[in-house]
């Protein structure tokens with residue numbers, strides 16, 4: 001993978017930063033993006049010499065369009081940026097302004113980045129796309145987690161988007177999968193035991209799948225759901 005370049009959204013901290021670090025350790029060039037350019041630059045400087053920083057707010061169409069012009073094509077895209085804003089609410093009481101912001105970042109932000117960076121991958125006939133989802137999505141036979149309804153629906157929609165985009169890219173050399181990183185200790189989930197580096201190894205595996213790897217799947221680490 002030494003000639004490959006990866007772009008990670010929300011990579012200034014948390015799981016995204018750990019994924020950028022892991023991919024860098026595996027020999028890829030990494031573009032560490034974050035909506036705060038200084039924070040992205042600080043993370044990239046710590047990650048290593050093949051890491052560069054780029055300011056990217058996934059909700060800003062102008063930012064994403066400019067990023068496409070400056071950075072595409074990339075070989076690996078990890079759509080990680082996300083927020084959990086409505087924890088502790090329920091579907092009947094969830095403040096819809098928070099739900100709207102959640103969908104704008106978690107779903108539309110990832111979708112916008114995909115629309116920009118995926119076509120050049122298809123053109124080149126090779127690419128790996130990972131959408132960071134969650135275990136709140138009812139994929140394991142339970143109910144959608146109703147204790148953060150906007151968040152859960154945003155991630156269920158990410159899984160649906162993954163399936164649609166994977167069907168659209170079938171046979172092109174571009175593999176598109178969603179992952180459940182499990183519960184990980186970050187600013188989003190400060191009470192968890194597992195450090196982000198553990199989830200990052202799993203996500204990096206999915207981001208570097210071999211050519212005969214799966215596409216359109218929702219992959220989860222065996223240690224549990226998040």
Ligand SMILES: NC(=O)c1ccc[n+]([C@@H]2O[C@H](COP(=O)([O-])OP(=O)(O)OC[C@H]3O[C@@H](n4cnc5c(N)ncnc54)[C@H](OP(=O)(O)O)[C@@H]3O)[C@@H](O)[C@H]2O)c1
Pocket residue numbers: 009010011012013014015016034035036039056057058059080081082083084105109132133134135180181182183184185186187188189192226
């Ligand atoms: N932690 C868990 O247990 C867990 C479990 C399941 C899924 N996940 C998913 O894993 C992903 C990473 O979460 P995390 O736990 O690492 O949380 P985190 O530490 O809160 O990190 C979230 C990242 O997303 C960025 N972000 C938020 N809005 C953005 C925007 N508009 N444009 C660009 N970046 C934006 C944040 O940037 P700022 O620093 O600027 O805010 C930050 O870099 C999320 O998609 C989350 O849903 C996490």
